[in-house]
Amino acid sequence: xxxxxxxxxxxxxxxxxxxxxxxxxxxxxxYLLNSKFKTYPxxxxxxxxxxxxAYKNINDIPEEIDLAIILVPNDKVLDAVKxxxxxxxxxxxxxxxxxAETNIKEYVEIQKQIEKxxxxxDIRILGPNCxxxxxxxxxxxxxxxxxxxxENVGNISIIAxxxxxxxxxxxxxxSQNIRFAKSITMGNKVDIDEVDLLEYLQNDKDTKVITLYxxxxxxxxxxxxxxxxxxxxxxxxxxxxxxxxxxxxxSHTGSIxxxxxxxxxVFKQYKCIFRVNDFYxxxxxxxxxxxxxxxxxxxxxxxxxxxxxxxxxxxxxxxxGLNVAKLHENTISKxxxxxxxxxxxxxxxxxxxxxxxxxxxxxxxxxSDPNVxxxxxxxxxxxxxxVDFGFPIKKIFRLIQKLVExxxxxxxxxxxxxxxxxxxxxxxxxxxxxxxIPSIKDAVKAFRMMYEFNTYLTSINRVNI
Amino acid sequence: xxxxxxxxxxxxxxxxxxxxxxxxxxxxxxYLLNSKFKTYPxxxxxxxxxxxxAYKNINDIPEEIDLAIILVPNDKVLDAVKxxxxxxxxxxxxxxxxxAETNIKEYVEIQKQIEKxxxxxDIRILGPNCxxxxxxxxxxxxxxxxxxxxENVGNISIIAxxxxxxxxxxxxxxSQNIRFAKSITMGNKVDIDEVDLLEYLQNDKDTKVITLYxxxxxxxxxxxxxxxxxxxxxxxxxxxxxxxxxxxxxSHTGSIxxxxxxxxxVFKQYKCIFRVNDFYxxxxxxxxxxxxxxxxxxxxxxxxxxxxxxxxxxxxxxxxGLNVAKLHENTISKxxxxxxxxxxxxxxxxxxxxxxxxxxxxxxxxxSDPNVxxxxxxxxxxxxxxVDFGFPIKKIFRLIQKLVExxxxxxxxxxxxxxxxxxxxxxxxxxxxxxxIPSIKDAVKAFRMMYEFNTYLTSINRVNI
Numbered sequence: 001x002x003x004x005x006x007x008x009x010x011x012x013x014x015x016x017x018x019x020x021x022x023x024x025x026x027x028x029x030x031y032l033l034n035s036k037f038k039t040y041p042x043x044x045x046x047x048x049x050x051x052x053x054a055y056k057n058i059n060d061i062p063e064e065i066d067l068a069i070i071l072v073p074n075d076k077v078l079d080a081v082k083x084x085x086x087x088x089x090x091x092x093x094x095x096x097x098x099x100a101e102t103n104i105k106e107y108v109e110i111q112k113q114i115e116k117x118x119x120x121x122d123i124r125i126l127g128p129n130c131x132x133x134x135x136x137x138x139x140x141x142x143x144x145x146x147x148x149x150x151e152n153v154g155n156i157s158i159i160a161x162x163x164x165x166x167x168x169x170x171x172x173x174x175s176q177n178i179r180f181a182k183s184i185t186m187g188n189k190v191d192i193d194e195v196d197l198l199e200y201l202q203n204d205k206d207t208k209v210i211t212l213y214x215x216x217x218x219x220x221x222x223x224x225x226x227x228x229x230x231x232x233x234x235x236x237x238x239x240x241x242x243x244x245x246x247x248x249x250x251s252h253t254g255s256i257x258x259x260x261x262x263x264x265x266v267f268k269q270y271k272c273i274f275r276v277n278d279f280y281x282x283x284x285x286x287x288x289x290x291x292x293x294x295x296x297x298x299x300x301x302x303x304x305x306x307x308x309x310x311x312x313x314x315x316x317x318x319x320x321g322l323n324v325a326k327l328h329e330n331t332i333s334k335x336x337x338x339x340x341x342x343x344x345x346x347x348x349x350x351x352x353x354x355x356x357x358x359x360x361x362x363x364x365x366x367x368s369d370p371n372v373x374x375x376x377x378x379x380x381x382x383x384x385x386x387v388d389f390g391f392p393i394k395k396i397f398r399l400i401q402k403l404v405e406x407x408x409x410x411x412x413x414x415x416x417x418x419x420x421x422x423x424x425x426x427x428x429x430x431x432x433x434x435x436x437i438p439s440i441k442d443a444v445k446a447f448r449m450m451y452e453f454n455t456y457l458t459s460i461n462r463v464n465i
Numbered sequence: 466x467x468x469x470x471x472x473x474x475x476x477x478x479x480x481x482x483x484x485x486x487x488x489x490x491x492x493x494x495x496y497l498l499n500s501k502f503k504t505y506p507x508x509x510x511x512x513x514x515x516x517x518x519a520y521k522n523i524n525d526i527p528e529e530i531d532l533a534i535i536l537v538p539n540d541k542v543l544d545a546v547k548x549x550x551x552x553x554x555x556x557x558x559x560x561x562x563x564x565a566e567t568n569i570k571e572y573v574e575i576q577k578q579i580e581k582x583x584x585x586x587d588i589r590i591l592g593p594n595c596x597x598x599x600x601x602x603x604x605x606x607x608x609x610x611x612x613x614x615x616e617n618v619g620n621i622s623i624i625a626x627x628x629x630x631x632x633x634x635x636x637x638x639x640s641q642n643i644r645f646a647k648s649i650t651m652g653n654k655v656d657i658d659e660v661d662l663l664e665y666l667q668n669d670k671d672t673k674v675i676t677l678y679x680x681x682x683x684x685x686x687x688x689x690x691x692x693x694x695x696x697x698x699x700x701x702x703x704x705x706x707x708x709x710x711x712x713x714x715x716s717h718t719g720s721i722x723x724x725x726x727x728x729x730x731v732f733k734q735y736k737c738i739f740r741v742n743d744f745y746x747x748x749x750x751x752x753x754x755x756x757x758x759x760x761x762x763x764x765x766x767x768x769x770x771x772x773x774x775x776x777x778x779x780x781x782x783x784x785x786g787l788n789v790a791k792l793h794e795n796t797i798s799k800x801x802x803x804x805x806x807x808x809x810x811x812x813x814x815x816x817x818x819x820x821x822x823x824x825x826x827x828x829x830x831x832x833s834d835p836n837v838x839x840x841x842x843x844x845x846x847x848x849x850x851x852v853d854f855g856f857p858i859k860k861i862f863r864l865i866q867k868l869v870e871x872x873x874x875x876x877x878x879x880x881x882x883x884x885x886x887x888x889x890x891x892x893x894x895x896x897x898x899x900x901x902i903p904s905i906k907d908a909v910k911a912f913r914m915m916y917e918f919n920t921y922l923t924s925i926n927r928v929n930i
Contacts, residue, residue, distance in 0.1 A: 022850075022853055022854040022855075023818075023854075024818045026850075026853060026854075027849050027850065027853065074806075074807055097807045097817060098805070098806060098807025099807075101772070101807075101809065102806065102807050102809070104806070107806075107807070144847060144849045144850070146848070146849075160773075161773065162771065162772055162773040163771070164771040164772075164773045164774055164845055164881070165773070167847045168771070168845050168847055168881045168882045169881065169882075171847055171848065171882045171883035171886065172881060172882055172883055172884075174883065175883040175884040175885065176884075213773065215773070215776070239773060239776040239777050239780060240776060240780065241780045241783075241784070242779055242780045242782075242783035242784070243783075244779045244780075244782075244783055244789045245776050245777075245779040245780040245783070248772070248775055248776045248779050248811075248813055249776055251772070251809040251811060251815070252772030252773065252775070252776060252809070252815065253772065277906075278777065278904075278905070278906065279881075280903075280904075306627065306628070306629040306633070307566075307627055307629075307713070307716070307717030307718065308625075308626065308627040308629045308630070308678065308680070308704060308717065309629055310713060310717070311680070311704040311705060311710050311713045311714055311717060312704050312710075312743065314707055314709045314710040314713050315704060315705065315706045315707045315709075315710040317707075317709075318706075318707035318708075318709055318710070319706070319707070324709045340563070341539075341563060341567065341569070341572075342539055342562045342563025342564075342566075342567050342572070344566065344567070344716040344717070346713075346716060348713055350716070350717065352562060353488075353489045380629060380633050382609060382632045382633055382636055383611070383636065384492050384609040384611075385487075385491075385492065385609070388487055388491060388492060389487040389488075389491075390487075416629070416633045416634065416637060416744075417633045417634075417636045417637055418636035418637060418639065418640040419637075419640040419641075419884055419888065420640065421636065423884065438745075439743075439745075440743070441742075441743065
């Protein structure tokens with residue numbers, strides 16, 4: 001089997017169906033031809049693409065090709081794949097759509113032939129009906145993405161059945177200061193599937209957390225086997241909870257989704273994998289796993305300037321089966337020394353406007369409390385006072401980072417308010433490796449999952465000893 | 466009883482505890498002293514505040530005062546209220562905290578005395594422990610808010626127990642291009658409560674939709690009576706679903722929350738009020754009610770460029786008890802005329818990258834389909850192709866606005882992707898009175914609630930005839 005590395009770090013690339021006019025593939029062509037990755041455009045009649053010599057056929061290229069990206073219309077794809085096999089490329093990404101998902105016999109048949117070619121030759125194929133890969137570390141991509149600055153590269157990798165995670169949700173995540181390592185979209189999965197990719201990412205040194213969007217699993221037995229071996233957390237969205245949803249899956253990537261109850265049972269049985277409801281939840285929880293030590297217990301301290309949101313957090317903590325930590329009396333008396341009489345110091349600790357002076361001592365007190373396993377910091381200072389009063393945001397975040405490392409207790413910052421505020425806070429916090437997410441519910445779920453994952457890892461280690 | 470109008474459009478204002486140094490009240494003082502609202506600062510020793518003459522006592526002001534805003538520390542509030550009564554002001558907003566919510570006898574007692582003063586005199590009091598009001602129409606406020614441009618004033622009003630909705634979530638909403646009319650925070654409710662405010666907003670010509678954040682209801686019987694009379698939709702968040710949450714409410718606004726099951730039963734029985742889980746959901750759903758005609762039936766057509774999100778929408782539609790519309794064969798054949806062979810035209814209509822050419826005819830076809838009651842448009846074009854290919858966004862939104870008005874079928878646009886994209890799309894859409902929200906789940910809930918509310922309004926009208 002060819003190593004999948006070729007998809008993430010190819011020495012040479014050919015784009016079959018390269019495009020310099022506004023249509024599908026335009027952005028990819030433009031990006032790769034101007035990148036450090038040696039790229040050859042292939043086009044049936046154009047002599048030049050973005051000023052670079054174009055080849056009529058991949059076999060005309062006077063160099064070995066590691067990876068071919070196929071963008072031509074569906075009825076031209078089979079020939080392109082055959083050309084790639086002749087050329088002995090190591091990997092192919094087929095982005096074109098219009099195969100099994102159409103449910104039209106002719107195109108279903110073409111997909112089957114491509115599948116057979118992959119089985120019979122020493123070549124790996126990703127797709128069709130996908131947008132391929134993004135490698136945030138070396139900036140290789142077969143789709144369109146605005147790469148973040150180097151310091152914003154992270155350790156979350158994405159495996160997705162469909163293109164929407166490959167760009168739309170990556171864009172969302174990036175603008176929330178969530179940090180990624182790799183993204184792979186699988187489409188109709190003629191060859192490479194979630195089993196291959198989970199194995200690959202388990203051994204990938206750049207990946208710490210895996211997010212997975214599934215419409216169906218092709219190789220059930222192998223999927224369960226790989227889950228047994230995983231020691232990285234997987235956050236999964238599985239669509240098709242309804243009959244109509246399951247039918248729609250067939251029209252999308254041609255997958256047979258099957259009964260959702262079975263999937264749900266699997267996700268509950270295997271303790272490395274956590275099912276969530278949507279892509280926001282997936283990425284919010286992933287960024288917590290990505291940056292924080294695991295929760296060692298169920299007791300959460302809430303610190304906030306908003307009583308309402310503190311109450312909301314209590315409700316969510318109970319819903320998730322966790323505990324609102326009962327604070328040690330020393331913790332309360334340490335906070336009482338600095339807090340005005342009207343501040344509520346029971347958990348939730350509601351500092352109100354006093355947090356300009358009380359936040360620092362309160363954080364210190366909560367972290368050293370033996371009854372506290374995790375900290376939920378609900379940030380609610382609006383823009384104007386933040387700016388007017390010069391709130392010492394960097395100092396606070398530096399302190400939290402220190403406390404997280406010292407006590408190995410995770411902190412999640414939940415931030416509400418305007419887009420300006422969220423961007424400002426999350427950007428600052430990411431410098432101190434602190435996660436900022438806009439949802440209390442997702443934060444509490446992340447605490448629960450980190451606690452469960454910690455229990456799982458401990459149990460494996462026990463078995464291994 | 467004094468009319469509550471004085472809180473939203475006072476001719477004269479006094480700020481007791483006005484502040485020109487960075488502390489609570491600084492922003493409010495600065496704003497009002499520089500506004501068109503005639504404002505007098507009151508301060509115990511300062512001679513001037515922001516260059517304007519300050520008065521030692523409200524009774525020193527040589528003019529009648531409509532509204533007093535009290536910002537002094539809790540132990541000075543009772544005297545300030547007495548001064549206001551002597552001055553015969555019509556309304557008082559007490560923003561200071563530190564009363565019943567402390568559970569300290571002394572402060573609980575002070576609150577009771579203030580309550581008694583309100584009962585015994587011809588004066589209305591809002592608070593304590595709140596941030597007062599925002600009137601987006603005339604730009605009067607007792608808190609801090611960046612007012613949107615005049616064309617972005619809307620018809621959603623907020624009643625909230627606590628300050629967090631009065632500024633933090635308003636800021637969030639504004640940056641999502643959600644349009645507000647009024648916001649009122651009630652705090653500990655010594656006098657004005659949700660019953661007064663629901664009655665007031667039911668008759669307020671600027672308000673079409675009401676959002677309500679409650680920690681507890683003081684006058685249960687009157688609350689139910691006012692619900693019977695409401696013909697505007699109320700979207701409610703009620704915290705305290707857990708025992709611990711209920712206890713935290715006591716420490717927050719001193720409310721007795723009581724059993725959540727009773728609240729839930731009430732919210733289900735009264736068809737003008739809809740319970741949601743959090744503030745995002747509340748404002749997302751409110752903006753739909755605010756801009757769209759009500760759904761007349763349960764059949765939803767989904768139109769998108771992302772198959773995955775189309776499937777997710779199917780699942781949510783089934784969860785909410787609605788239907789994925791079965792499209793009329795004419796609708797499908799009209800779309801087939803313009804769509805490439807690989808496009809899936811069953812509902813969900815997944816146009817993929819073809820939407821640059823197929824979106825317009827598809828929207829026309831779906832709107833004229835008698836089997837379709839509502840349209841869910843899931844927008845998934847990432848930034849780069851949107852910019853590169855000059856997607857005709859204004860033309861599409863103008864068309865949708867025309868179709869919504871012509872067929873009286875609501876449309877919700879769900880937009881995913883980067884912050885830039887959401888801002889761009891929601892700003893454009895708001896010019897055409899179209900709601901853009903970032904959640905499929907909330908969109909589907911909004912369709913369900915609009916359908917239920919339409920059924921309710923129809924039933925009332927039937928009774929009235």
